[in-house]
Amino acid sequence: MTVIVAATANSHKFEEYKALLGSEDVELHSLLDYPGYTAAPETGTTFKENAAQKALDACKYCDRPTFADDSGLEVTALNNAPGIYSARYGKDDADRINRVLRELEGKSDRSARFVCVIAIAINGEVIETFEGVMEGTIIEAPRGENGFGYDPIFVPEGESRTFAEMTQEEKNQISHRARALKKALEFIEDEMSVLDDEFDL
Numbered sequence: 001m002t003v004i005v006a007a008t009a010n011s012h013k014f015e016e017y018k019a020l021l022g023s024e025d026v027e028l029h030s031l032l033d034y035p036g037y038t039a040a041p042e043t044g045t046t047f048k049e050n051a052a053q054k055a056l057d058a059c060k061y062c063d064r065p066t067f068a069d070d071s072g073l074e075v076t077a078l079n080n081a082p083g084i085y086s087a088r089y090g091k092d093d094a095d096r097i098n099r100v101l102r103e104l105e106g107k108s109d110r111s112a113r114f115v116c117v118i119a120i121a122i123n124g125e126v127i128e129t130f131e132g133v134m135e136g137t138i139i140e141a142p143r144g145e146n147g148f149g150y151d152p153i154f155v156p157e158g159e160s161r162t163f164a165e166m167t168q169e170e171k172n173q174i175s176h177r178a179r180a181l182k183k184a185l186e187f188i189e190d191e192m193s194v195l196d197d198e199f200d201l
Contacts, residue, residue: 005029007058007068009039012148013177020172020181029064037061047071047084051119052126059121067184071116071177073150075100075138077107086150097142097153110138112154114176118184128187132179147171 004026006017014030021028031037040057044050047070054068072086082089082100090096104110114134120127135157142152144164151163156174163171172178 003027003029003064005031005034005058005062005064005066007031007054007066013069016168016172016175016177017181019168020178021185029062031058034058034062042070042084044070044084047115047117048119048129048131050084051117051129052121055119055121056124056126060124065120065122067118067120069116069118069177069180071114073100073112073114073154075104075110075112077109077111078103093149097150100138100150101140101153104138112136112138114150114154116176116180118177118180120184120188128184130180130183130187132176132181132183134174134176134179 002025006014006028008014008017009031011030011032014028014032018028031039037058040053042050042053044053050070051068054070055066058068059066070084072083074080074083078100081103082096086096090099113136116132117129118132119129136159137155137157138153139155139162142162142164144152144162144166146166146168147164151171153162155162159166159174163175
């Protein structure tokens with residue numbers, strides 16, 4: 001069985017990944033399985049740069065095929081903030097949500113999008129990146145108890161419920177992370193025989 005590391009210590013993200021992968025041929029680890037690992041500060045200026053950095057650092061430490069994502073919320077009226085700083089926009093989820101809602105007060109354009117970029121690293125080399133985007137709208141007050149992050153204030157395009165009002169299975173059908181991972185899995189399936197020869201998986 002192939003061991004692949006999801007380069008995250010976020011248990012919510014890891015559970016999403018396990019549900020999305022759903023493969024009996026892959027044993028998925030997270031950074032919580034490597035307690036000695038210390039993540040380097042994110043220095044990229046884009047989701048792609050940060051995802052690549054995280055995947056490469058974890059791949060070198062864990063000595064396993066690794067994938068990492070960098071994701072966040074881009075709000076049109078806030079010049080696409082919080083963007084790559086989504087996880088650092090406040091001290092916790094509630095504080096970050098309140099800041100976004102406060103900064104949107106009085107603005108008529110409440111369009112936004114979740115962006116996720118996944119990078120795959122094997123044998124100390126980033127081999128590919130994939131992007132998933134989910135367009136939507138920011139509502140005026142949080143709704144729902146599921147999900148995490150900005151899910152309670154984000155209504156995806158074509159829906160009336162927030163991500164936090166959906167089940168995990170429903171969210172996994174349409175989320176930005178699901179879309180990016182679908183592209184990554186298609187790449188892996190298409191290229192696996194080549195990767196086996198090149199990287200001795």
